[in-house]
Amino acid sequence: MAHRWKNTLTRADATPLAAYMNRRQIMAGAMGLGLIGAAGMARSQEAELEPNSWEDITQYNNFYEFGTGKSDPARNAHTLTTEPWTVAIDGLVDNPGDYSMGQIMEAMTIEERIYRFRCVEAWSMVIPWNGFELADLLNLAGVQEGAKYVAFETALRPDEMPGVRFPVLDWPYVEGLRLDEAMHPLTMMATGIYGKPIPNQNGAPIRLVVPWKYGFKSIKSIVRITVTEDEPPTSWNKANGREYGFYSNVNPEVDHPRWSQASERMVGGGLFAKRQPTLMFNGYEEDVASLYDGMDLRANF
Ligand SMILES: Nc1nc2c(c(=O)[nH]1)N[C@H]1C(S)=C(S)[C@@H](COP(=O)(O)O)O[C@H]1N2
Numbered sequence: 001m002a003h004r005w006k007n008t009l010t011r012a013d014a015t016p017l018a019a020y021m022n023r024r025q026i027m028a029g030a031m032g033l034g035l036i037g038a039a040g041m042a043r044s045q046e047a048e049l050e051p052n053s054w055e056d057i058t059q060y061n062n063f064y065e066f067g068t069g070k071s072d073p074a075r076n077a078h079t080l081t082t083e084p085w086t087v088a089i090d091g092l093v094d095n096p097g098d099y100s101m102g103q104i105m106e107a108m109t110i111e112e113r114i115y116r117f118r119c120v121e122a123w124s125m126v127i128p129w130n131g132f133e134l135a136d137l138l139n140l141a142g143v144q145e146g147a148k149y150v151a152f153e154t155a156l157r158p159d160e161m162p163g164v165r166f167p168v169l170d171w172p173y174v175e176g177l178r179l180d181e182a183m184h185p186l187t188m189m190a191t192g193i194y195g196k197p198i199p200n201q202n203g204a205p206i207r208l209v210v211p212w213k214y215g216f217k218s219i220k221s222i223v224r225i226t227v228t229e230d231e232p233p234t235s236w237n238k239a240n241g242r243e244y245g246f247y248s249n250v251n252p253e254v255d256h257p258r259w260s261q262a263s264e265r266m267v268g269g270g271l272f273a274k275r276q277p278t279l280m281f282n283g284y285e286e287d288v289a290s291l292y293d294g295m296d297l298r299a300n301f
């Protein structure tokens, strides 16, 4: 698998979504005409970013249900039973219910997306996810009139999660997005990395990925998705509302009260690697800035 990445990639900027979507549509069109196969389709998307290694991505994690150390999730998360798994979808939807992973995988088309990933702690990676757009799942459930937000909840299993014995956070871990953020084509549900099933420490069997927001918004091992009218509570905001807001968009101009967000350390870059500048909306400004038109990004951090 890894060889596919070696020669074709350079560490340049991410493709703006418009260009990316166009290429996808062109490729999908060509595929419809039988001109290229699925492999060609996948290859067309692996252009611009050099992903971190499998080791970086799966050995350096935040998943506090399995401990607060960066290597705790890799060491402890094997105890999580990920099969069978169901995701309850409820709230303002036409088709509420318990969706099994099998049903979800059957209904969704899995694609590969290489995204930057920026933790609020000022480290970053590039991760080749496999998954589908959250919008496709929400459309399957049928979002009703009046819906404004989407809430997410992680499994809470004290028998399988040694970290939840400690009141670091108010368990279960919960997160939320505005409906338009949730429906944005960049927002995905990841079920794999590097073409393999997503490892437990990365949020098996299904986790959110919102590449323009700080990593803690990308909630892992999801068991419930609730479409709501009101802004849902979120774990880090509940834990410390002064430091972590609802939006948590990556913004190099708004520092964390205790550290600068202007630059970041690329995981795997080596001990003496230079920090790299953090980009507005983590490099996805062109695609998502319009979601926040007229909003004070300092007040709505
Ligand atoms: N349920 C749950 N989801 C979570 C976390 C967590 O502790 N619990 N940590 C968050 C944080 S702070 C980050 S940076 C990312 C890390 O994802 P990764 O380990 O796959 O890189 O997961 C996010 N999702």
Ligand SMILES: [Mo]
Residues within 6 Å of the ligand: 062, 118, 119, 120, 121, 214, 215, 216
């Ligand atoms: Mo994070």
